[in-house]
Amino acid sequence: xxxxxxxxxxxxxxxxxxxxTKNVVSVIRESRKLIVSVLIVVxxxxxxxxxxxxxxxxxxxxxxxxxxxxxxxxxxxxxEFIYNSITTVSDKKNKPKYHVAxxxxxxxxxxxxxxxxxxxxxxxxxxxxxxEIKINSVNINDKSFDFIFKKExxxxxTTLQEAYRxxxxxxxxxxxxxxxxxxxxxxxxxxxxxxITIPLESKLPEGYSFEFREESEKE
Amino acid sequence: MKxxxxxxxxxxxxxxxxxCKEQNSEIKIEQIRMLxxxxxxxxxxxxxxxxxxEDGKKWYNVLEKEREFWIEYDGVADIGVDVKKxxxxxxxxxxxxxxxxxxxxxxxxxxxxxxxxxYVTNKxxxxxxxxxxxxxxxxxxNKAQDEMKxxxxxxxxxxxxAERIAKETIKNYIEKIGEISGTKFNVVWK
Numbered sequence: 453x454x455x456x457x458x459x460x461x462x463x464x465x466x467x468x469x470x471x472x473t474k475n476v477v478s479v480i481r482e483s484r485k486l487i488v489s490v491l492i493v494v495x496x497x498x499x500x501x502x503x504x505x506x507x508x509x510x511x512x513x514x515x516x517x518x519x520x521x522x523x524x525x526x527x528x529x530x531x532e533f534i535y536n537s538i539t540t541v542s543d544k545k546n547k548p549k550y551h552v553a554x555x556x557x558x559x560x561x562x563x564x565x566x567x568x569x570x571x572x573x574x575x576x577x578x579x580x581x582x583x584e585i586k587i588n589s590v591n592i593n594d595k596s597f598d599f600i601f602k603k604e605x606x607x608x609x610t611t612l613q614e615a616y617r618x619x620x621x622x623x624x625x626x627x628x629x630x631x632x633x634x635x636x637x638x639x640x641x642x643x644x645x646x647x648i649t650i651p652l653e654s655k656l657p658e659g660y661s662f663e664f665r666e667e668s669e670k671e
Numbered sequence: 672m673k674x675x676x677x678x679x680x681x682x683x684x685x686x687x688x689x690x691c692k693e694q695n696s697e698i699k700i701e702q703i704r705m706l707x708x709x710x711x712x713x714x715x716x717x718x719x720x721x722x723x724x725e726d727g728k729k730w731y732n733v734l735e736k737e738r739e740f741w742i743e744y745d746g747v748a749d750i751g752v753d754v755k756k757x758x759x760x761x762x763x764x765x766x767x768x769x770x771x772x773x774x775x776x777x778x779x780x781x782x783x784x785x786x787x788x789x790y791v792t793n794k795x796x797x798x799x800x801x802x803x804x805x806x807x808x809x810x811x812x813n814k815a816q817d818e819m820k821x822x823x824x825x826x827x828x829x830x831x832x833a834e835r836i837a838k839e840t841i842k843n844y845i846e847k848i849g850e851i852s853g854t855k856f857n858v859v860w861k
Contacts, residue, residue: 499730507729509801513722513811515818520745521715522829526840528709528754529776534702555701559777564709564840569851578852588710589749591779594812599805609740610787612808620782636703644707644754651759652766652845655854 529561529588530640533633539622541614549606554619555596558627559588560637567645568667577663578656580649582641584667585634590624592616638666708776710751711836714829715781716822719743720815726801734799740792742811745784748823749777750833757841758861764854766845769861773833778820780812 538553566583597615601607627633642664649662656662720742726735756771792803823829842858849856 502729507727509725509727511722511724511807511810513720513814515718515720515811515815517746517815517819517822518717519714519822519826520717522832523713523715524711524832524836525713526709526711526836527749527751529706532704532706534704536701559706559708561706561708564844567844567847569847571851578848580848589777589779591777594780594816595809597805597809607805609792609803609808610790612805612812613786613790615805616780616785617782636705640705640707643705647707648754648757648759648841648844649848651761652848652852652856655761655764655849655856656852660852 526564527561527588528564528641528644529559529637530644531560531633531637533558533560533627533630535623535626537619537623537626539619541618548602550599550601550611550615552615552619553596553598554615554623555593556619556623557589557591557593558623558633559591560585560627560633561588562586562637562641572663575663576659576661578660579663579665580645582638582645582664582666585637585641587624587627587633590620590627592619592623707754708751709754709837709840710749710776711773711840712750712829712833714748714750714823714826716746716748716819717743718746718815718819720811722807722811724801724803724807727799731799734796735801736793736796736799738793738795738801738803740790740803740808740811742790742808742815743784744789744812744815745781746816746819747779747781748775748819750774750823750829751776752834752837765857765859767859767861768838768841768845770834770838770841773830773837775820775823778816778823780816 535556535558536553537556538551540548540551542548562583562585568581568583570579570581571577572579594616597612597619599607599611599615645664646662653662722740722742724738724740726737750773752771752773758769760767790808795801838860845856845858
């Protein structure tokens, strides 16, 4: 009898232990499911946030500049033209690849050391002869480039160098053929030279005055 | 009816052809400045810009590479004086000249040194490209030009040399006038 009771008790204990174990296992299973679900949600949210965050690729530059050569000169620039321009860059078959908009400046003037003088005794003039006006410098503003590409394949890693050279040649050509630049440079050169010359007029021989002429007007 | 439709089609095509005409090189003068700048020193610099471009930070950029690119070119700085600021006073045969300080007149890139060979870079990833754009390169060159400008401005010797040559140039001119007018001018710098 007692043995039977003991056996029944033991069976009950085992059953209780079994159900407890089952409970623990199901809790663990449920927890795992919950953890996995939470992880999936977190990953999805991270992807979504990551998608909308800016994807900037920062460029850091270290630059060094070393003096190579110094040349002495005496170029007087008397006018500066600031240009906004567009040029088209084409391939070897003359098919347009892209258009580039740029800003550039052109300075015109002459070599100061090439000024010559003459005496016009008949008219009592000391003639200051301004040398031929030339384009002193052509400068492309390297911060000003804007591009429109015919096809994306033309936007290569050496496009900037090509665009710079083409823009420079374009502006140089236009400056050389622009007579207005040279005309204005000459007129302003006369004004500039008068400012530093006229104060000396009082020391000229009696009746003499200064006259300014362009080299091409030489008699 | 057919004739009218054909005429309309021809007209439409003509308009289309006109709009396809390529834009020729256009130039517009934005500003004209009167100057009187005497450039007496041209200083040539070798500039090197070494740049690194980060790879993308998104999960789909995992195969993207960090890029490195170098640009090398020559730059030139024009240094001289503003002749509009030169003052001349004369007392007997003595000419008193007030000369302004030399200044940096211009900085530019030497066109002949800026070509495809001035640019080197590491290889891009085969799968996920991290392209070096013209904007990236412009940024690097801007930094190099700014660095060159700083280097030039620090070089006091260059500016003193430019001033000295400007003085010699103006003095020679005045002496030339004196020679031709039969007066021996004595130049004094204020």
